Amino acid sequence: MEHAAQPGPAITIEGLAVAFPTPSGNLSALAALSGTVAAGELLAVIGPNGCGKTTLLRAMAGLLAPSAGRIGLGRDGLPPRAGDGRVGLVFQQPRLLGWRTALENVALPLELSGTPHTERREAAERALAQVGLADNSVRDLRPRELSGGMQQRVALARSLVTDPPILLLDEPFSALDALTREAFDTQLESLWLAQRRTVVLVTHSVAEAIQLADRIWVMTPRPGSVAADIRVPLARPRPSALSGDPGLAAVEAQVRQGLAAVHAPELEGWAEPRREAAA
Amino acid sequence: MRSLGRRLGFIVLSAAAFVAVWRLVVVIGGYPEYILPAPEVVAARAVEAIQNGTLQPHLAATLEESVIGFTVGALMAVAIGILLAKSLTAERVLSPYLVAAQAIPILALAPLIDIWFGGGLTARVVICALIVFFPIAIATMVGIRSTDPLLVEMARAYGARPAQVTRLLELPSALPVLFGGLRVGVTLAVIGAVVAEWAGASIGLGVLINIADQGLFDTPLMFVALASLAVLGLAFYSAVLVAERVLIPR
Amino acid sequence: MRTRALPLAVALTMAVAACNPTASVSPSDSPEPTPSASPTGELRQVRLLLGFRPDVQFAPFYLAQQDGYFERAGLEVTIEHASGGELIRLVAAGEAEFGVADATDVMIARTNDIPIKYVSTLYQFFPVALIGPAGTVPTDPADLAGRRIGTPGQFGSSWHALLALLDAGGLSTDDVTIREYPQFNQVEGLLNGDVDLITGFRNNEPLRLAAEGMQTDLLTVDDVAPLPGPGVIVSDELLAADLEVVHAFATAFVLAQEAIIGDPELGLRAAVEAVPTIAEDEATALDVLEATIPIWQGEGVGVTGTINQTIWCPGYEILVDLGLINGSVPLADMIDIRVAGTMHGLFSCQ
Numbered sequence: 001m002e003h004a005a006q007p008g009p010a011i012t013i014e015g016l017a018v019a020f021p022t023p024s025g026n027l028s029a030l031a032a033l034s035g036t037v038a039a040g041e042l043l044a045v046i047g048p049n050g051c052g053k054t055t056l057l058r059a060m061a062g063l064l065a066p067s068a069g070r071i072g073l074g075r076d077g078l079p080p081r082a083g084d085g086r087v088g089l090v091f092q093q094p095r096l097l098g099w100r101t102a103l104e105n106v107a108l109p110l111e112l113s114g115t116p117h118t119e120r121r122e123a124a125e126r127a128l129a130q131v132g133l134a135d136n137s138v139r140d141l142r143p144r145e146l147s148g149g150m151q152q153r154v155a156l157a158r159s160l161v162t163d164p165p166i167l168l169l170d171e172p173f174s175a176l177d178a179l180t181r182e183a184f185d186t187q188l189e190s191l192w193l194a195q196r197r198t199v200v201l202v203t204h205s206v207a208e209a210i211q212l213a214d215r216i217w218v219m220t221p222r223p224g225s226v227a228a229d230i231r232v233p234l235a236r237p238r239p240s241a242l243s244g245d246p247g248l249a250a251v252e253a254q255v256r257q258g259l260a261a262v263h264a265p266e267l268e269g270w271a272e273p274r275r276e277a278a279a
Numbered sequence: 280m281r282s283l284g285r286r287l288g289f290i291v292l293s294a295a296a297f298v299a300v301w302r303l304v305v306v307i308g309g310y311p312e313y314i315l316p317a318p319e320v321v322a323a324r325a326v327e328a329i330q331n332g333t334l335q336p337h338l339a340a341t342l343e344e345s346v347i348g349f350t351v352g353a354l355m356a357v358a359i360g361i362l363l364a365k366s367l368t369a370e371r372v373l374s375p376y377l378v379a380a381q382a383i384p385i386l387a388l389a390p391l392i393d394i395w396f397g398g399g400l401t402a403r404v405v406i407c408a409l410i411v412f413f414p415i416a417i418a419t420m421v422g423i424r425s426t427d428p429l430l431v432e433m434a435r436a437y438g439a440r441p442a443q444v445t446r447l448l449e450l451p452s453a454l455p456v457l458f459g460g461l462r463v464g465v466t467l468a469v470i471g472a473v474v475a476e477w478a479g480a481s482i483g484l485g486v487l488i489n490i491a492d493q494g495l496f497d498t499p500l501m502f503v504a505l506a507s508l509a510v511l512g513l514a515f516y517s518a519v520l521v522a523e524r525v526l527i528p529r
Numbered sequence: 530m531r532t533r534a535l536p537l538a539v540a541l542t543m544a545v546a547a548c549n550p551t552a553s554v555s556p557s558d559s560p561e562p563t564p565s566a567s568p569t570g571e572l573r574q575v576r577l578l579l580g581f582r583p584d585v586q587f588a589p590f591y592l593a594q595q596d597g598y599f600e601r602a603g604l605e606v607t608i609e610h611a612s613g614g615e616l617i618r619l620v621a622a623g624e625a626e627f628g629v630a631d632a633t634d635v636m637i638a639r640t641n642d643i644p645i646k647y648v649s650t651l652y653q654f655f656p657v658a659l660i661g662p663a664g665t666v667p668t669d670p671a672d673l674a675g676r677r678i679g680t681p682g683q684f685g686s687s688w689h690a691l692l693a694l695l696d697a698g699g700l701s702t703d704d705v706t707i708r709e710y711p712q713f714n715q716v717e718g719l720l721n722g723d724v725d726l727i728t729g730f731r732n733n734e735p736l737r738l739a740a741e742g743m744q745t746d747l748l749t750v751d752d753v754a755p756l757p758g759p760g761v762i763v764s765d766e767l768l769a770a771d772l773e774v775v776h777a778f779a780t781a782f783v784l785a786q787e788a789i790i791g792d793p794e795l796g797l798r799a800a801v802e803a804v805p806t807i808a809e810d811e812a813t814a815l816d817v818l819e820a821t822i823p824i825w826q827g828e829g830v831g832v833t834g835t836i837n838q839t840i841w842c843p844g845y846e847i848l849v850d851l852g853l854i855n856g857s858v859p860l861a862d863m864i865d866i867r868v869a870g871t872m873h874g875l876f877s878c879q
Contacts, residue, residue: 061436083438095433099451099528109437111447142528158437313618313643390712398708481683481709489711493614494684495853496638 010166010198011037011060012077015069017223018055029055031223033069037215039165040196044213046203046255048263052224053202057168060200061089073166083112088159092171094151096143096158103128103139106158113162120161127157130191149180156188167192169201173208185211193236206255207241210234210248218258228258316499321506324499333487333500338507340483341472344400345511348407348475349468353461356412360419360457361445370420381413385471389478403475403483410471411464418460422453458523465515469508484508572605573774576625578616579608580759583804585814586732586821587629588796589651591803593785602777608803613685621645621764627778631686632757632841633848639863640854644765646862649779649834649869651786652758653827657690659748660734661719661726666746670698670753677706679715679724686759687728692851693754719743732820736813756844757837758824768865779868783834786825790833793818834869842878 016033019026029052037043045053058064059071062080073080073087080087096105103124110120128134131153143151152172159167172188173181189212192199203209209216210232218228232251239245241252298318304310305317312320328334363370389406396402426449434448476485484504491500579587590608593599599606606627611619613634620628621643628645635647659666659678667673673695680687695701708724710717715727716734720741726748727734735745750756761782763775789796797815801808827837845860866876 063432063436082436085438089433089436091429091433093429095427095429097430097448097451099454108434108447112434112438112440112443311622311644313638313641314622390714394717477711479709479711481707486683490683492684493612493634494637494682494688496614496617496634496641496643498641 009036010039010041010074011200012072013060013069014072016056016059016066016071017068018052018059018064019067028223030059031225033225035217035226035229037198037200039198041214042192042199042201042212044201044203044209044216045219046206046209046216046259047219047221047224048204051219051221051263053219054170056219056224057089057170057200057202060166061087061168083109085109085113085162086164086166088162088164088167090152090155090159090167090169090172092175094143094148094155096151096154098143101140101142102133102146102154105143105154106161108158109162123161123163124157127161128154130160130195131157132187133157149176149184152176152184164197166198166200169199171202171204174204181208188212189236189238206252206259209255210251211238211241216251216255218255218262220262227262228254230254230258313496313498316502320499321502324497325503325506328500328503334503334507337482337484337487337504338511340480341469341476341485341508342511344403344407344475344483345468345472345515347400348404348471349411349465349515351404352408352411352468352471353415353464355408356415356460356464357419357457359412360416361423361449363416363420364423364449365445377413377416380409385410386474386477389474393475393479398479402478403472403480406475406478407468407471410474411468414463414467415457415460418457418463419453422456422460423449425456426452454523454527458519458527461519461523462516465519466512468515469512473508484511572600573603574605574607575627575774575778576607576609578611578619578625578628580616580629581610581612583610585797585800585804585807585818587803588789588800588818589782589786590629592789592796592799593781595799595802596785596788598781598785599778602781604774604778604781606778617643617645617762620762623764623766626763626767626774628762629759630762631689631759632844633686633689633853635762636845636848636854636860636863640858642858645762646765646768646865647757647760647762647836648768648775648865649761649783650758650827650836651760652824653832653837653840654824655686655690655750655756655758655840656730656732656824657686657728658731658750659691659694659726660729660731660738660745661748663744663746665725666748668748670694670748671700673698673726674700674704675706676726677708677724679708679710679718679727681713681715681728682709682711686756689756689848689851689853690750691728692853693750693756693847694748696847696851697750697753732817732824736816736820740813754843754847755840756847757840758827760836763865772867776868779834783869787833789818790822790826793822828872832872835872836864836866836869836876837872838876838878839873845878 013033013035016030017028018030019028021027033056045056047053055064059066060073060080062082062084071079096102097108100108103121106127107120107124110123115123125134125139128139133139133150133153138146138150138154143154146154152175156172169188173184176184185208192212201209201212213232216228216230216232217226218230219225220227230251234247234251239248241248301318305315308315316324325334359373363373385406392406392409393402396405423445430448430452431444434444439447472483473485473488476483477489480486484507487504488501491497491504577590579590587608590606594606594608609625611625611628613631616625616628617630617634617638619625620630621638629651630645630647632647635645638645659673678691680691682688691707692702695705708715708718715724715729716737718724719727719738720743729735731747731749735747738745761779768775789799793815796818797807797811800814800818801811807814825833827840841860841864845854845863848854849856860878861876864876
């Protein structure tokens with residue numbers, strides 16, 4: 001289903017602040033964060049752990065309320081509400097119910113909203129097909145019978161089952177091995193190209209961000225806000241990160257510069273680089 | 280099928296070994312029949328007791344008390360276990376009483392309970408339910424508390440309301456631990472029925488033990504009663520295992 | 530050897546007395562107990578098992594232990610307590626040399642091949658009776674029909690007394706409502722009206738009920754269904770191996786019992802010494818002891834310890850009629866009259 005046809009921004013964030021009460025006072029995770037995500041855009045949010053990217057995603061999913069500012073979704077600009085079907089969420093771990101089959105797991109969001117049994121089964125089968133798991137043999141397996149990669153694909157299918165216009169992905173492939181991750185990134189890109197949902201992808205991999213995103217937000221350290229908003233003007237399919245393509249290298253430099261500017265202390269080198277002896 | 284046959288074979292073999300050891304103990308220890316009867320004596324007495332209808336009424340009575348007692352106790356325990364798991368206040372308020380009640384031997388309270396409930400099946404079901412209650416309640420509480428919070432967050436992200444979280448997430452996730460509690464509880468149900476009978480009953484395997492031991496000085500018959508209790512316990516335990524296999528997909 | 534003469538002397542004395550049917554053999558006719566200890570003068574250590582709970586009614590044993598009766602008989606007696614079923618089995622297995630058990634339990638146990646014998650009588654009369662509020666207790670067992678009766682359970686002397694009384698009245702357990710009190714608290718059932726009658730010890734429950742304000746009447750088995758009362762038991766093995774020590778024990782305890790019959794205070798003092806909690810209510814304890822003495826004595830004076838065939842013979846038949854024993858083991862195998870003698874000369878159940 002084509003989603004990019006929706007006019008207007010898919011996500012609007014104004015002055016978002018999120019703080020958590022702790023025994024030693026309020027912990028400010030996000031502060032004065034503003035930005036918009038256009039419909040059908042793939043936005044990558046990058047920064048080291050602790051900078052609030054996951055908090056931002058959860059706020060977008062309606063899992064926590066802002067302490068200040070607001071988030072609006074879609075044309076109506078209504079705040080996000082968990083479970084209304086406008087947002088699909090994929091976590092770093094698959095978070096599948098171990099006692100249910102893959103199909104039953106995928107159907108869960110529809111079950112929670114009261115969709116009748118036959119209807120949700122069919123929707124779940126369609127969702128599994130989108131992630132390449134139309135094969136009957138996976139459908140009735142339990143999570144522990146599936147590899148890590150397959151489990152994450154099932155989780156992705158679950159996020160798609162309500163056909164949400166917005167997909168939020170929190171480091172979805174970082175728990176998988178690098179080879180699988182590369183393959184999945186490619187598949188995710190294809191899926192997104194076919195459906196043009198609005199996607200927000202949280203990552204701490206520069207390569208992943210550059211390969212997938214239309215735009216990259218570099219986050220400041222806690223309390224997080226957007227330090228740099230970098231457009232990625234490269235054509236798709238993107239060249240591989242190792243190809244030495246100058247356009248890609250330029251974007252990478254920009255991103256790394258953005259990161260270094262705000263995260264320099266943590267990302268500093270540990271030792272002087274070894275100088276290779278000249279041949 | 281082959282593994283089922285193998286498992287049955289194993290059970291038969293281990294039962295035969297048990298009987299052989301028992302016989303050996305009797306022979307080597309030189310125990311007279313009124314102290315430790317040999318297995319064949321007990322078996323013969325069992326056949327006799329069944330043929331003249333002595334055993335069946337007592338067995339039926341204890342079966343009835345323990346099944347009803349277990350059901351009542353387990354339902355109460357799961358309900359309270361869920362309450363304790365979800366409400367920290369409830370746990371703080373109720374735990375001390377539950378633990379203290381568990382520490383008091385029910386055998387001491389049983390006669391009082393018997394009088395309060397006017398003797399009869401009700402009193403015995405109450406005593407049995409009380410004995411069964413604690414392990415199942417705690418297992419339920421622990422099982423529900425140990426629900427993976429990441430799963431709960433996921434369910435909430437997809438709009439799960441609290442009742443849905445309990446029904447679709449917490450209870451299924453708690454089933455393995457809960458069934459651990461049920462396994463313990465169901466064997467306690469047999470003990471509970473016997474304790475209840477010792478507080479005031481005129482029929483049941485516990486009563487038969489007393490009659491055989493102190494009234495008839497018929498030690499083989501007492502062992503028949505004990506063996507019947509063991510069989511009852513095994514049957515109940517197996518039933519729980521079957522239920523576990525059905526309800527908890529492997 | 531010197532010690533061989535003793536059983537011979539005893540046997541001869543018995544035989545002489547038996548030739549005279551009207552003579553009662555009283556313990557005073559038997560030779561003085563001589564120590565059956567070894568020549569070095571060491572006391573033989575033996576265990577005595579008393580029922581269930583220490584009580585003032587065991588005073589003869591406490592006195593025998595404290596005032597040297599056992600010692601003079603060459604015995605060092607350790608007193609312990611055990612419940613009915615366990616007690617008989619422990620004595621049979623040789624874990625204890627002596628025990629005090631219900632005669633009816635002895636008959637049942639013996640029929641089930643448990644190798645014990647009853648050798649000396651503690652209670653000549655059966656101590657259990659049906660007890661109820663004064664004026665409500667029938668004198669004819671047939672009038673028990675329809676009553677609600679409380680009893681500990683389907684075993685022991687209380688159960689046997691109840692069955693015997695019902696049978697004597699032509700009734701069965703179906704003709705009455707029986708409520709079981711396995712914790713032996715049937716007194717409460719009588720007090721709160723859950724039952725009309727209870728089985729209880731005629732020297733105990735009536736006093737407890739009187740203390741709670743209830744006057745009582747009794748229906749005893751003595752006249753309608755005589756049953757033998759509790760006494761000393763030993764294993765077959767001990768009787769075969771060492772009849773002298775059994776006789777020494779029995780004689781010592783009988784002397785102590787007679788001393789208490791003559792002076793109940795002696796018994797009270799001994800009981801308090803052995804069981805200090807009795808001192809909490811000495812008046813009641815003395816009342817119980819004084820109520821116990823007539824039941825110990827039975828028909829008359831000077832027959833302490835002897836075995837009474839006018840009660841045993843019908844008692845055996847009653848148990849057969851009730852189906853509690855099947856008669857496969859004769860009465861003669863259940864008792865040994867050589868130890869304490871018989872009350873009425875030659876022991877015969879004709």
